[in-house]
Amino acid sequence: MKFGxxxxxxxxxxxxxxxxxxxxxxxxxxxxVKVVVERNGEELEFNVKPTEYEENTYILGIxxxxxxxxxxxxxxxxxxxxxxxxxxMFESVKLLFTGNIKIDQMTGPIGxxxxxxxxxxxYNFIYLLCLISLSLGVTNLLPIPxxxxxxxxxxxxxxxxGKALKEEIELGIQSxxxxxxxxxxxxxSYKDILRIF
Numbered sequence: 616m617k618f619g620x621x622x623x624x625x626x627x628x629x630x631x632x633x634x635x636x637x638x639x640x641x642x643x644x645x646x647x648v649k650v651v652v653e654r655n656g657e658e659l660e661f662n663v664k665p666t667e668y669e670e671n672t673y674i675l676g677i678x679x680x681x682x683x684x685x686x687x688x689x690x691x692x693x694x695x696x697x698x699x700x701x702x703x704m705f706e707s708v709k710l711l712f713t714g715n716i717k718i719d720q721m722t723g724p725i726g727x728x729x730x731x732x733x734x735x736x737x738y739n740f741i742y743l744l745c746l747i748s749l750s751l752g753v754t755n756l757l758p759i760p761x762x763x764x765x766x767x768x769x770x771x772x773x774x775x776x777g778k779a780l781k782e783e784i785e786l787g788i789q790s791x792x793x794x795x796x797x798x799x800x801x802x803x804s805y806k807d808i809l810r811i812f
Contacts, residue, residue, distance in 0.1 A: 616652060616661055616677070623658070624651035631695045633679050640665055643673040650675070700746060704753040723803035729811055760792025 622630045625639035626648050640648070647662045665673035684692065710716040722730070727747060734740045756764040769788070773779050780788075 616650070616663070617654065618680070620652040620654050620659075622650060622677075623653050625649070632692065632699055634699060636675065640673050640675070645673055648675075697749065700749055701753055704750060708753075708757065718799070718802065719806055721803050721806075723800060723807050725804050725811070726807040729807075759796070760788045761790075761796055762792070765789075765792055 622636065624630060625636065628635070628639045630636060630639065643665055645665055645667060647664045650661045650663045652659050652661065663675060666676040668674045707716060711718070711721075731740065731743055731747075734743050755762050756767075758764045758768045760769075765788075769780065769785060779785075
């Protein structure tokens with residue numbers, strides 16, 4: 616591999632972003648991987664043995680260069696960066712519900728404020744605001760009562776039943792969900808305060 620090569624696949628997994636390289640190597644045992652690069656409009660294939668960076672963590676040992684992207688390329692990479700972040704959000708939610716991520720690892724409004732305050736420069740600040748907006752959007756779609764996702768689930772249930780739920784039942788479900796969210800928010804905020812101070 617040479618400087619200027621563009622990695623387009625690792626083990627047949629499409630590479631669009633720098634983070635895709637880490638994802639493609641996740642779970643690697645150090646065995647050779649098939650890397651396809653684009654060089655002068657031609658696709659070349661290499662067998663590369665990853666280097667162990669930390670325990671059970673492998674890297675290709677390459678240096679990624681920044682380029683002056685056109686506005687079309689910026690839109691392209693911005694789109695896939697958004698898709699990648701949303702996918703990671705859903706993966707985190709799945710890990711949370713399966714017990715692989717603990718509630719203690721969640722960050723609430725206080726923790727987010729600390730991260731925003733420590734942001735370096737206007738670019739990182741705007742980037743963080745975008746991530747927060749995406750996080751709120753994805754979270755709001757979770758099938759939890761009191762959120763829009765929970766309301767969508769109730770509408771689907773009503774559609775299957777062919778009639779609306781009783782008002783007191785729907786109110787009880789929404790209230791229970793709202794109480795759960797308030798308790799979760801208080802707990803996460805409490806953990807943030809302990810961690811910060």
